[in-house]
Amino acid sequence: VIYDRMAVIGCGLIGSSVIRAARAAGAVGSVAVADANPAHRAEIEALGYADLVTADPAEAVRDADLVVFAVPVLAMGPAAAAATAALKPGATVTDVGSVKVSVGDALRAAVPAGVHLVPGHPIAGTEQSGPASGFAELFRGRWVILTPEPDGDAAYLEAVERLSGFWGALGAQVDAMDAAHHDLVLAVTSHLPHLIAYNIVGTAADMEEVTQAEVMKYSAGGFRDFTRIAASDPTMWRDIFLANKDAVLEILGRFTEDLQALSRAIRWGEGDKLFDLFSRTRDIRRGIIIAGQESAEPNFGRDRSPPAGGATP
Amino acid sequence: VIYDRMAVIGCGLIGSSVIRAARAAGAVGSVAVADANPAHRAEIEALGYADLVTADPAEAVRDADLVVFAVPVLAMGPAAAAATAALKPGATVTDVGSVKVSVGDALRAAVPAGVHLVPGHPIAGTEQSGPASGFAELFRGRWVILTPEPDGDAAYLEAVERLSGFWGALGAQVDAMDAAHHDLVLAVTSHLPHLIAYNIVGTAADMEEVTQAEVMKYSAGGFRDFTRIAASDPTMWRDIFLANKDAVLEILGRFTEDLQALSRAIRWGEGDKLFDLFSRTRDIRRGIIIAGQESAEPNFGRDRSPPAGGATP
Numbered sequence A, B: 001v002i003y004d005r006m007a008v009i010g011c012g013l014i015g016s017s018v019i020r021a022a023r024a025a026g027a028v029g030s031v032a033v034a035d036a037n038p039a040h041r042a043e044i045e046a047l048g049y050a051d052l053v054t055a056d057p058a059e060a061v062r063d064a065d066l067v068v069f070a071v072p073v074l075a076m077g078p079a080a081a082a083a084t085a086a087l088k089p090g091a092t093v094t095d096v097g098s099v100k101v102s103v104g105d106a107l108r109a110a111v112p113a114g115v116h117l118v119p120g121h122p123i124a125g126t127e128q129s130g131p132a133s134g135f136a137e138l139f140r141g142r143w144v145i146l147t148p149e150p151d152g153d154a155a156y157l158e159a160v161e162r163l164s165g166f167w168g169a170l171g172a173q174v175d176a177m178d179a180a181h182h183d184l185v186l187a188v189t190s191h192l193p194h195l196i197a198y199n200i201v202g203t204a205a206d207m208e209e210v211t212q213a214e215v216m217k218y219s220a221g222g223f224r225d226f227t228r229i230a231a232s233d234p235t236m237w238r239d240i241f242l243a244n245k246d247a248v249l250e251i252l253g254r255f256t257e258d259l260q261a262l263s264r265a266i267r268w269g270e271g272d273k274l275f276d277l278f279s280r281t282r283d284i285r286r287g288i289i290i291a292g293q294e295s296a297e298p299n300f301g302r303d304r305s306p307p308a309g310g311a312t313p
Helices: A013-025 A038-048 A055-059 A073-086 A100-111 A154-169 A179-207 A212-217 A223-229 A234-243 A247-268 A270-288 B013-027 B036-045 B055-059 B073-086 B101-110 B154-169 B179-207 B212-217 B222-229 B234-243 B245-269 B271-290
Strands: A003-009 A029-036 A052-054 A066-070 A092-095 A119-124 A145-146 A173-176 B001-009 B028-034 B050-056 B068-069 B091-094 B118-121 B142-144 B172-176
Touching: A003 A013, A003 A055, A013 A154, A013 A173, A013 B091, A029 A055, A052 A179, A052 A270, A055 B036, A066 A073, A073 B142, A092 A100, A092 A119, A092 A154, A092 B222, A100 A179, A100 B068, A100 B118, A119 B222, A145 A154, A145 B013, A173 A270, A173 B013, A179 A212, A179 A234, A179 A247, A179 B028, A179 B179, A179 B222, A179 B245, A179 B271, A212 B179, A212 B271, A223 B028, A223 B179, A223 B271, A234 B271, A247 A270, A247 B245, A270 B179, A270 B212, A270 B222, A270 B234, B001 B013, B001 B055, B001 B091, B013 B028, B036 B050, B050 B055, B055 B068, B068 B073, B068 B212, B073 B101, B091 B101, B091 B118, B091 B154, B101 B179, B118 B154, B179 B212, B179 B234, B179 B245, B222 B245, B234 B245, B234 B271, B245 B271
Parallel strands: A003 A029, A003 A066, A029 A052, A066 A092, A145 A173, B001 B028, B001 B068, B028 B050, B068 B091, B142 B172
Antiparallel strands: A119 A145, B118 B142
16 A cells, blocks of 8 residues: 545546555555536446545545545646645645646645645546546556655655655656646647547538538548547636647647648659658557557557448348 | 459459459359569469469450559559450450549550440448458458449440449449549548548657657557558559549638537537537448448457457466
8 A cells, every 4th residue: 555545526437546556556545536517426336436425625635645636627626625624744645637737836835834845747538528437557658747845855755755656656757857848748649649639520510512421421531530539528628728728739739830841742743752641650550569668560450350230131 | 254364453452352252152263363563463472362373463454354553643644554455256345443533544545446435433442451351351341433434335334334243243342433432422421531540640750748659559549440541552543633622622611610610619618519519420330231341240249359459367
């Protein structure tokens, strides 16, 4: 047991996966959950993996040695403010938000002296949402980025060490970096990909000359891949784009610039330019597979068996 | 047996999958293969699924009842021209190209009277290339679009019917449509997705502030999904963008327009606009899963077991 009592504030895909993984690893003694959504609370009660389920963050964090905020990023500040008075001295407060500068600021404003704030972000997830969608293996082999305070004392460094050990026990690998750098890296590896995916699915849905039925039937040509991340939780992603506006707009500007060059190469029939780019991009995927972050199987392995709903003539 | 002898011109992922699937289904008697690449020919000989392997399209198509051109789209015309004189009267000529107007024109110029030209396109594939990457199940549950000539006589219609039956025997579902409409539909469901994927991977690779190692390590946040289709064959995709230029540029224009609106909504903090789009896009994925074109499992099912190369601390 790494923490006698863990409180999770917000129990969707990530919050519930943290609980399942921590329980499976024997990393926590007892678990308290706070969730503002009555339907979520009922689901968590039914799933039976929490010792206490409440709507009130203050009630959940009482006596907790580790508090994990796992609400949408713009809800982090209010949730932490609601818990402030009940936080146990010496406890560690962390979060799982995909934006670290603004979330760190919001949590810092709510966490009193004597409580260790170590913002964090597990780079893991699926396109599903809600407490029932979580699973214990979600963090296995994935990276967790912590953005600890630069000026921490010995007790603080010990708290960071302990939190790293907690994520390690859940199967994750842990890195630490500056919050601003995290936000730029994630704008590239997560936020821009989601923005592009949402956008292309929206563009396809709005075409007049091509029906939605056609888009769906013929989606195996590549389009279907984008629909996965475009099925992610709308509230979570709205908050991320608003909370990491500057980094997202910067990366989006680069992307658009590159896309215009590509468009121009197509218009003028510059096949060499296309071929050069298309050849370079293969190496990146190879690197991701070698880094253990992706399946090496063709089509993500999903064609090993025909899809459940697959109609054959 | 639907065709006594099949010739496949160009034996990469798709060509070799057609052969394997046709053999598995007992849809062909014998198989001849022409491939311009000596390494491919050696691979095909070693795999042992062709009765004749040659560099010469004319030699391959001699006596064939079905000829399938499966070379990159800009190579279709030259390959067909090389085979013209040897085509058997009454034979059916088809192809698997992702562009149908220009490929249809190129094939039409090379196919003599008395041979039935029925252009086609199986909406199936993986990010891998070459004869060894093909597999018999590739077309199962997928759609094949045929773009037959509008003014065919009874013998022609019979040839179309027989080709539809052939694809059905390989597990595919068959649709027919106008070539120009095909090119617009595929620009949406396949060509734009590939262009966007290649572009975002290129943008990420060129960042100075974020290292390639960081992009790879933290790619599970969404980016890794895009690297799959950005690992597709560079020659094939160069040709597609050049051969379907007008439709691709039109759809790309729409995409860019929508992306600018999204960018503006982020800049001005218009959360409602973001939320609305992000909510709409979920339905499309649900439709694709219902249409049997996608796995319903989270993360494409790839996290059922940890990735092969996955390092755990």
